[in-house]
Amino acid sequence: MRALMVTALLLASALPVQAMSLGKLGDALKSATQTKATQPQGSLVETLMSSLGVSQDQATGGAGALFALAKDKMSNTDFAKLSQVVPGMDKLLAAAPDAAQVDSDAQNGGNSSLLGKAGALLGADSNLATLNGAFESLGMDSGMVRQFLPTVLDYVQSKGGTELMQSLKTALLGG
Structure with a gap:
């Protein structure tokens, strides 16, 4: 039971880090997309x-x-x-x-x-x-x-x- 609680705590503490990393990834993708959008294809x-x-x-x-x-x-x-x-x-x-x-x-x-x-x-x-x-x-x-x-x-x-x-x-x- 104790091992299960420790595992649950570890997983729960890792979620915000992963969410933050996913947020940064989303921002990076959005930025790359906007940069591409400012330059027409074949410009x-x-x-x-x-x-x-x-x-x-x-x-x-x-x-x-x-x-x-x-x-x-x-x-x-x-x-x-x-x-x-x-x-x-x-x-x-x-x-x-x-x-x-x-x-x-x-x-x-x-x-x-x-x-x-x-x-x-x-x-x-x-x-x-x-x-x-x-x-x-x-x-x-x-x-x-x-x-x-x-x-x-x-x-x-x-x-x-x-x-x-x-x-x-x-x-x-x-x-």
Whole structure:
């Protein structure tokens, strides 16, 4: 009888721990589901995450930095078309690192200022050189700019056609 009571007490004391663990599991599943829900199936961010192995924040911020540069370089008409084929463009732009802050950090001794100046002096890919600091501020190597570019261009071409992709490419690479 005593063994039965001890067993019952042990079981009863373990229930709250299990319930709490199940509650945490439920919260984790809910959070994962909500994260998936914020990114449509086959979205650009999802594509960048799976093909480049970056986090959601890095994919969102990196794409946003590319599109922020494109917005400055493209005609309003072309950028409006681009915004129609890239769902959540406003969120991507909002996630881009603040260019003024990144530039300020670079001028205070960061590598990106040297890379940007070298790119500008050489005239090659000077637009992309300006993105190095943004990618570094997201915790990525500046070389990731070159890895994002083909993925973003392919995505835009698949959703908006070759003409729109060429317009984006020209805005980002110059020419």
